[in-house]
Amino acid sequence: MIYLNGDFMPIEEARIPVLDRGFIFGDGVYEVIPVYSRKPFRLAEHLRRLQHSLDGIRLLNPHSGKEWSRLVEQIIAGNESDDQSLYLHVTRGVAKRDHAFPKGVRPTVFIMSNPLPAPPRELLATGVAVVTTNDNRWLRCDIKAISLLPNVLLRQMAIDAGAIETVLLRDGFMTEGAASNIFVVKNEILLAPPKNHLMLPGITYDVVLELAAANKIRHEVRAVSEYEVRTAQELLLTSSTKEIMPITRLDGKSVGDGKPGPIFAMLYQLYQNYKITVMRGSAAF
Numbered sequence: 001m002i003y004l005n006g007d008f009m010p011i012e013e014a015r016i017p018v019l020d021r022g023f024i025f026g027d028g029v030y031e032v033i034p035v036y037s038r039k040p041f042r043l044a045e046h047l048r049r050l051q052h053s054l055d056g057i058r059l060l061n062p063h064s065g066k067e068w069s070r071l072v073e074q075i076i077a078g079n080e081s082d083d084q085s086l087y088l089h090v091t092r093g094v095a096k097r098d099h100a101f102p103k104g105v106r107p108t109v110f111i112m113s114n115p116l117p118a119p120p121r122e123l124l125a126t127g128v129a130v131v132t133t134n135d136n137r138w139l140r141c142d143i144k145a146i147s148l149l150p151n152v153l154l155r156q157m158a159i160d161a162g163a164i165e166t167v168l169l170r171d172g173f174m175t176e177g178a179a180s181n182i183f184v185v186k187n188e189i190l191l192a193p194p195k196n197h198l199m200l201p202g203i204t205y206d207v208v209l210e211l212a213a214a215n216k217i218r219h220e221v222r223a224v225s226e227y228e229v230r231t232a233q234e235l236l237l238t239s240s241t242k243e244i245m246p247i248t249r250l251d252g253k254s255v256g257d258g259k260p261g262p263i264f265a266m267l268y269q270l271y272q273n274y275k276i277t278v279m280r281g282s283a284a285f
């Protein structure tokens with residue numbers, strides 16, 4: 001069951017007009033929210049980031065926090081899996097094709113849900129391969145825009161090379177992955193690039209840094225150089241659907257000793273425990 005502009009329906013019945021500015025211009029923003037045991041994970045944070053994205057494209061939020069929460073609840077209840085990945089999407093609506101903002105147009109609001117499988121155990125045990133390339137995206141990567149053509153092309157580079165993600169480098173520094181954030185372990189310190197206009201402020205990224213701080217894992221938030229990426233002891237990838245994954249190959253070469261490392265193992269376990277406490281409603285943060 002999906003939600004589209006006020007109605008709930010099976011996805012097969014959902015239709016949008018071809019003049020929707022999401023279709024014509026990619027003029028919209030989105031969120032992906034993981035749901036565990038039918039509870040949305042970090043909903044308030046995802047809704048805050050949605051507001052940041054809407055502000056970034058100068059589109060009024062069509063719903064209050066309460067309304068979004070209610071819609072999210074209804075979609076979760078209307079779908080089968082206990083663990084789901086929710087996709088929320090808002091576009092500037094339907095209007096005659098013209099770049100300038102239309103006046104008096106209602107935004108299009110769409111929510112769908114897919115089952116959210118746990119990251120495959122084999123991949124957690126062996127780690128995943130990534131490739132690197134230059135980050136050729138625009139300079140507002142902090143907006144979670146639906147216009148994802150650069151990210152699509154960048155992710156496909158990884159797939160074509162038999163890898164799962166492309167790590168992006170800009171002016172000698174790492175920004176993020178095509179659809180994930182990247183952490184580096186160097187000299188036993190977890191390094192994370194600072195949030196700015198060059199990367200998406202990941203919700204999982206925040207959880208990882210909070211867990212590191214709460215558990216006295218040494219960490220620094222600062223610019224991470226290409227050299228540090230290439231000589232890392234460990235590399236980690238995070239996203240709402242992939243959680244935390246170990247990267248063990250970079251551009252065909254082993255990362256560290258080529259096996260998932262101790263910082264990954266620690267953070268992975270902390271993340272799983274944290275999810276369980278959140279689902280029980282007793283998390284400290």
Ligand code: PMP
Binds near residue numbers: 201238
């Ligand atoms: N960066 C990009 C470009 C992304 O698309 C995503 C999410 N798919 C992330 C980072 C990770 O963000 P989150 O942890 O909120 O899923």
